[in-house]
Amino acid sequence: MSDEHPAGGEEEFREEEASLVRITLGPVVWMAHFIVSYAATAVVCAKLSTDELVWLRMGIAAATLLALGTIAWLGRRSWRQWRHGNEDIWEDPAATSEDRHQFLGHAALLLAVISFIGVIYTALPALFAATCR
Amino acid sequence: MQRRAGTTTLAAPVRRVAPLALILLAACDGPQSALSPGGEDAIQLGWLFWVMLAGSVVLWLFINGLFFLVTRRHPHPMSRKLAEGTIVAGGIGLPLVVLTSLLAYGLSIMPHQREPGDGLRLRVTGEEWWWRVEYWPEGATEPVVSANEVRLPVGQRSDLELHAADVIHSFWLPGIAGKTDMIPGRVNHISMEPVEAGTFRGQCAEFCGLSHALMAFQAVTMEPADFDGWLAAEAEGISENARQAEGHAIFQEQGCGACHALRGTEARGEVGPDLTHVGGRGTLAAGVLPMTAEALADWIAHPEAFKPGVEMPGYNHMDEAELLTLATWLEGLK
Ligand SMILES: [Cu+2]
Numbered sequence: 001m002s003d004e005h006p007a008g009g010e011e012e013f014r015e016e017e018a019s020l021v022r023i024t025l026g027p028v029v030w031m032a033h034f035i036v037s038y039a040a041t042a043v044v045c046a047k048l049s050t051d052e053l054v055w056l057r058m059g060i061a062a063a064t065l066l067a068l069g070t071i072a073w074l075g076r077r078s079w080r081q082w083r084h085g086n087e088d089i090w091e092d093p094a095a096t097s098e099d100r101h102q103f104l105g106h107a108a109l110l111l112a113v114i115s116f117i118g119v120i121y122t123a124l125p126a127l128f129a130a131t132c133r
Numbered sequence: 134m135q136r137r138a139g140t141t142t143l144a145a146p147v148r149r150v151a152p153l154a155l156i157l158l159a160a161c162d163g164p165q166s167a168l169s170p171g172g173e174d175a176i177q178l179g180w181l182f183w184v185m186l187a188g189s190v191v192l193w194l195f196i197n198g199l200f201f202l203v204t205r206r207h208p209h210p211m212s213r214k215l216a217e218g219t220i221v222a223g224g225i226g227l228p229l230v231v232l233t234s235l236l237a238y239g240l241s242i243m244p245h246q247r248e249p250g251d252g253l254r255l256r257v258t259g260e261e262w263w264w265r266v267e268y269w270p271e272g273a274t275e276p277v278v279s280a281n282e283v284r285l286p287v288g289q290r291s292d293l294e295l296h297a298a299d300v301i302h303s304f305w306l307p308g309i310a311g312k313t314d315m316i317p318g319r320v321n322h323i324s325m326e327p328v329e330a331g332t333f334r335g336q337c338a339e340f341c342g343l344s345h346a347l348m349a350f351q352a353v354t355m356e357p358a359d360f361d362g363w364l365a366a367e368a369e370g371i372s373e374n375a376r377q378a379e380g381h382a383i384f385q386e387q388g389c390g391a392c393h394a395l396r397g398t399e400a401r402g403e404v405g406p407d408l409t410h411v412g413g414r415g416t417l418a419a420g421v422l423p424m425t426a427e428a429l430a431d432w433i434a435h436p437e438a439f440k441p442g443v444e445m446p447g448y449n450h451m452d453e454a455e456l457l458t459l460a461t462w463l464e465g466l467k
Contacts, residue, residue: 120233121236124240125240125243127240128237128241129243129244130244131244133244133248133322
């Protein structure tokens with residue numbers, strides 16, 4: 001039966017659990033970056049002076065690079081998971097453990113792509129606006 | 134014959150649509166139009182609109198051209214590779230490029246809308262359903278108080294500090310600049326730089342209660358020298374002549390001063406608009422009526438008839454002659 005995982009059910013379950021967590025990781029990084037950027041800006045603009053904006057913007061730049069790096073790494077991993085052993089097959093329709101595994105990689109990759117774009121869009125205002133007004 | 138029939142069927146809709154298009158185009162002009170800008174920021178926003186419009190037209194033609202191509206001109210199956218390439222490039226790549234450039238362009242002009250002013254500061258407070266306006270020239274220790282009209286010098290950037298007294302309002306003067314909300318407990322900023330002298334119309338743009346649609350104002354942009362002259366006059370109290378006039382006696386007798394201020398007299402009410410130079414405004418009751426003695430008399434007798442829910446009582450108990458004397462006197466307070 002092609003449905004059998006080589007290392008048995010328990011092992012497969014653990015692996016796919018990790019895959020499921022990875023699927024959410026892209027959007028989670030995006031969310032964290034979003035919250036940190038907006039909260040930090042609100043606090044700096046409300047409580048500190050405009051002079052601190054340089055630091056805020058540098059901080060957002062650093063957070064952005066970190067977020068993008070994490071998401072890129074995740075995307076690369078997901079790509080591998082999806083493409084592993086498939087030369088020319090782009091779909092994983094079968095109810096087999098291999099197809100399920102690759103499908104999760106595919107989904108994680110797409111979410112990583114959109115999170116990557118989301119992080120850039122979140123950071124763009126900080127690039128252009130050097131004021132709290 | 135056939136050809137003629139063809140041309141008439143084509144011309145009929147055009148004939149029907151043309152007047153409509155003209156009417157719509159005519160609406161693009163006027164004192165409250167973002168498309169006939171009289172301020173730096175409005176020019177920038179207008180330009181943004183045209184860029185986006187042109188872009189949309191190009192996109193529309195492109196997409197519909199493609200539709201036409203694949204359904205009429207070339208209705209054959211595509212290779213899978215080409216089809217998927219089209220989906221990825223046209224469905225993900227192209228929107229990404231277009232949206233990112235638009236976002237970057239929009240963000241790049243946004244700080245300009247809030248640039249610090251050159252000195253003059255206005256403090257505008259939205260109230261149900263009128264505008265409290267204070268002018269703070271550079272170095273001023275107390276403001277020049279006015280209402281329901283905004284005057285701005287041409288060629289200078291003025292700072293507008295926006296407040297709200299009761300509910301959320303929105304200050305919108307499309308001919309000069311953009312729109313910014315007025316939120317109770319918060320101070321918002323917008324700055325404006327008119328480029329030509331003229332008269333514009335602003336409007337509250339956030340639903341704020343019964344008479345929200347009747348909460349408008351006139352904005353007058355003036356050459357700096359004219360503006361300085363006007364502001365100096367606006368800072369004065371009412372004249373000695375006006376103080377002695379019969380209209381003033383009626384004003385006092387009716388107790389209008391409990392809600393309205395008349396600088397230079399005992400009237401110091403702050404519930405309603407400052408009336409020291411009410412006759413000098415272009416409109417009455419926040420853009421609702423013309424500034425004439427007749428309109429003033431109607432307003433004082435039945436403000437509720439012009440603004441549902443208004444926080445001013447009607448004075449329809451006053452006799453006709455007295456009312457007109459009061460109205461004429463108010464109209465004369467320039
Ligand atoms: Cu309103």
